Amino acid sequence: MKAPPVDSPRATGAQRLRLVLHGAVQGVGFRPFVYRLAREMGLTGWVLNSSAGLVVEVEGEAAELERFRQRLEAERPPASYILAREQSWLPAKGYTEFRILPSDEAAEKTAAVLPDLATCRECLAEMLDPANRRYLYPFTNCTRCGPRYTIILDIPYDRPRTTMRGFTLCDDCRREYTDPADRRFHAQPNACPRCGPRLTATVAQTAGELAAGRIVALKGIGGFQLLVDARNEEAVQRLRRRKRREEKPFALMMPSLDMVRQYCVVSEAEAELLQSPAAPIVLLRPNGRPGIAPSVARSSPYLGVMLPYSPLHHLLMRAFPHPIVATSGNLSDEPIAIDNDEAVARLTGVADFFLMHDRPIARPCDDSVARVVRGRPSLVRRARGYAPLPIALDRELPPVLAVGGHLKNTVAIALRRQVILSQHVGDLDTLEARNAFERAIADLCRLYRFQPKLVACDLHPDYASTRWAARSGLPVVAIQHHQAHVAACAAENEIREPYLGVAWDGTGYGTDGVVWGGEFFLVEHGRFERVAHLRPFRLPGGEAAVREGWRAAASLRYETFGAGAVGDTPLLRMLERGVNSPWTTSVGRLFDAVAAMAGVARENRFEGQAAMMLERAIGGLEDDEAYPMPHGDWRPLIEALEDDVRRGLPASRIALRFHNALVNWIVEVAARMGVRDVCLSGGVFQNGYLVERAAALLEARGHRVWTHQRVPPNDGGIALGQAVLAAERI
Ligand code: ZN
Ligand code: ZN
Numbered sequence: 001m002k003a004p005p006v007d008s009p010r011a012t013g014a015q016r017l018r019l020v021l022h023g024a025v026q027g028v029g030f031r032p033f034v035y036r037l038a039r040e041m042g043l044t045g046w047v048l049n050s051s052a053g054l055v056v057e058v059e060g061e062a063a064e065l066e067r068f069r070q071r072l073e074a075e076r077p078p079a080s081y082i083l084a085r086e087q088s089w090l091p092a093k094g095y096t097e098f099r100i101l102p103s104d105e106a107a108e109k110t111a112a113v114l115p116d117l118a119t120c121r122e123c124l125a126e127m128l129d130p131a132n133r134r135y136l137y138p139f140t141n142c143t144r145c146g147p148r149y150t151i152i153l154d155i156p157y158d159r160p161r162t163t164m165r166g167f168t169l170c171d172d173c174r175r176e177y178t179d180p181a182d183r184r185f186h187a188q189p190n191a192c193p194r195c196g197p198r199l200t201a202t203v204a205q206t207a208g209e210l211a212a213g214r215i216v217a218l219k220g221i222g223g224f225q226l227l228v229d230a231r232n233e234e235a236v237q238r239l240r241r242r243k244r245r246e247e248k249p250f251a252l253m254m255p256s257l258d259m260v261r262q263y264c265v266v267s268e269a270e271a272e273l274l275q276s277p278a279a280p281i282v283l284l285r286p287n288g289r290p291g292i293a294p295s296v297a298r299s300s301p302y303l304g305v306m307l308p309y310s311p312l313h314h315l316l317m318r319a320f321p322h323p324i325v326a327t328s329g330n331l332s333d334e335p336i337a338i339d340n341d342e343a344v345a346r347l348t349g350v351a352d353f354f355l356m357h358d359r360p361i362a363r364p365c366d367d368s369v370a371r372v373v374r375g376r377p378s379l380v381r382r383a384r385g386y387a388p389l390p391i392a393l394d395r396e397l398p399p400v401l402a403v404g405g406h407l408k409n410t411v412a413i414a415l416r417r418q419v420i421l422s423q424h425v426g427d428l429d430t431l432e433a434r435n436a437f438e439r440a441i442a443d444l445c446r447l448y449r450f451q452p453k454l455v456a457c458d459l460h461p462d463y464a465s466t467r468w469a470a471r472s473g474l475p476v477v478a479i480q481h482h483q484a485h486v487a488a489c490a491a492e493n494e495i496r497e498p499y500l501g502v503a504w505d506g507t508g509y510g511t512d513g514v515v516w517g518g519e520f521f522l523v524e525h526g527r528f529e530r531v532a533h534l535r536p537f538r539l540p541g542g543e544a545a546v547r548e549g550w551r552a553a554a555s556l557r558y559e560t561f562g563a564g565a566v567g568d569t570p571l572l573r574m575l576e577r578g579v580n581s582p583w584t585t586s587v588g589r590l591f592d593a594v595a596a597m598a599g600v601a602r603e604n605r606f607e608g609q610a611a612m613m614l615e616r617a618i619g620g621l622e623d624d625e626a627y628p629m630p631h632g633d634w635r636p637l638i639e640a641l642e643d644d645v646r647r648g649l650p651a652s653r654i655a656l657r658f659h660n661a662l663v664n665w666i667v668e669v670a671a672r673m674g675v676r677d678v679c680l681s682g683g684v685f686q687n688g689y690l691v692e693r694a695a696a697l698l699e700a701r702g703h704r705v706w707t708h709q710r711v712p713p714n715d716g717g718i719a720l721g722q723a724v725l726a727a728e729r730i
């Protein structure tokens with residue numbers, strides 16, 4: 001196993017930490033408190049009250065900033081509470097003192113729409129107190145916790161404009177709701193067993209079903225989930241068959257942090273993320289202890305684990321105190337079901353049992369997926385608990401609607417100095433998904449009273465999102481996929497030009513018609529100069545080669561060793577004639593090929609599987625040995641790799657040498673360009689080994705390395721980049 005993740009921040013001089021806090025942080029002495037704390041710790045920066053929340057920026061050494069963040073949380077005024085918080089680590093600005101800035105009255109009115117929040121400690125205690133009127137009540141919430149984004153129908157956020165409008169408050173609940181001293185003062189989803197939503201079956205029954213190995217469809221916060229006992233291999237396999245999800249890892253829910261520690265290595269930062277109000281699925285390293293069914297996550301080096309985040313989940317986890325699979329209630333890649341009738345129609349045949357309730361869900365919101373990279377939280381899928389918190393920008397944008405890519409789609413709207421990124425919509429392959437995509441656009445525009453003046457989309461003409469843009473009747477700006485990746489990373493980190501953008505992923509449409517995915521851009525004066533890319537190779541079979549990595553492997557062998565190295569005759573013909581064999585510079589496809597050659601994975605049963613398995617193959621191996629890959633030319637790499645395979649070198653060593661070769665190439669290009677700032681973006685950078693090593697080596701050579709924090713590195717983040725670049729290019 002790899003050594004436990006280290007939480008220690010980098011020691012690379014002054015950094016800037018921005019915290020955006022939502023909740024009761026205004027009018028409770030929070031600003032003077034922040035001021036005193038920052039002064040006491042000798043940090044510079046400012047604090048500002050705005051309608052978008054309380055914003056704090058502090059500058060200093062990373063370790064000091066981390067301590068500031070912890071002390072802020074621990075020592076904050078007693079009357080305050082923090083509902084939602086997001087943090088960004090940014091380049092230092094050189095503040096010389098700490099100031100309280102005047103309130104920002106002009107900001108957009110976006111503060112009203114908060115994300116859904118995990119059940120708070122007080123509510124949980126009430127639910128577990130037999131003397132309390134909410135004893136075991138699965139819809140308990142208060143001003144500090146409970147559903148928000150998934151119940152709001154319109155702004156301003158008030159009960160008649162939520163999906164709670166059909167429930168009339170009883171006298172007790174109304175008293176709480178109208179009493180300014182009460183924890184439930186104006187808690188819009190306030191409810192109790194007498195007046196609130198009800199379950200269609202009991203928690204005890206549901207626990208019994210799980211214990212019997214049956215598949216349960218549970219109506220959660222942002223949609224239905226499919227649950228099954230994660231210790232029961234046969235049951236997990238049955239869920240895979242019925243859901244038509246061959247091998248993509250399933251997420252787990254575990255009743256307590258203690259149990260998570262039984263199965264995974266959990267750092268302090270990871271524990272904090274698991275227990276945060278957003279309560280995302282956190283990608284953790286398994287510690288190798290048995291107990292979890294192997295079919296839960298065969299290919300991944302990680303286990304995705306979350307803690308119970310709604311009262312219903314808490315009650316279920318008490319009745320069934322074991323790890324459960326908790327995956328979105330859908331078939332393979334369709335959108336998550338939110339409506340009772342729809343769920344029964346779509347999930348009958350998948351689920352054996354339904355646990356539903358009568359509180360409607362206003363919009364789908366999957367569980368978010370997060371991880372700790374370089375000691376700090378970073379999102380892989382941004383949805384429940386984070387959407388729709390705005391991403392602040394260092395510049396003002398015109399009203400752009402960005403419609404994202406094709407896979408892991410999200411859409412975004414630009415509200416002056418903020419971008420609202422939608423929750424994860426999903427892959428736009430099915431009609432259901434395309435409908436969900438259109439609903440997400442309409443929903444954002446309506447909720448924020450937003451009228452787009454132009455639409456930003458991908459350069460790929462055949463993406464469903466691109467076609468939607470063309471039909472919209474608005475001016476369209478098409479943005480190259482990898483430029484959008486890089487721009488998203490730079491915008492989120494507030495990086496100024498010049499910088500080097502590294503965009504590596506599976507596929508994206510290049511400006512020359514080639515399938516890109518291994519690109520380096522020098523970004524200067526608003527221009528993207530493609531300064532390096534992977535040596536192109538053919539993908540025999542086109543789309544088929546995206547799934548079947550052995551095809552890419554054959555292509556690389558053909559180019560390196562000649563026709564004699566390709567045994568498959570039809571494939572050889574294709575390569576020789578160049579029929580249905582588009583050129584690509586994709587690092588994702590190079591991963592596929594190498595995984596096939598190393599005997600790790602012959603194909604992708606889900607996007608990115610082979611790359612994931614190759615990362616997993618490294619195990620805990622640590623060494624600087626690397627294949628040669630001068631200037632992105634994979635031929636020497638393939639020669640050396642084939643040699644290693646012939647000599648019977650273990651796959652772990654081959655995987656390590658390959659990863660290290662990629663990192664060396666990044667270091668080589670960065671050195672050649674002579675720029676300080678390097679942005680890493682694209683789905684390939686979900687690879688933890690690659691990111692950690694690239695960052696360490698680059699920083700040791702004096703570069704500053706920027707990776708995604710609040711926005712996913714995969715295609716879930718490109719809507720942000722599209723919005724930013726479209727604004728520059730109109
Ligand atoms: Zn609460
Ligand atoms: Zn009530």
Ligand code: FE
Nearest residue numbers: 505508683715
């Ligand atoms: Fe991409």
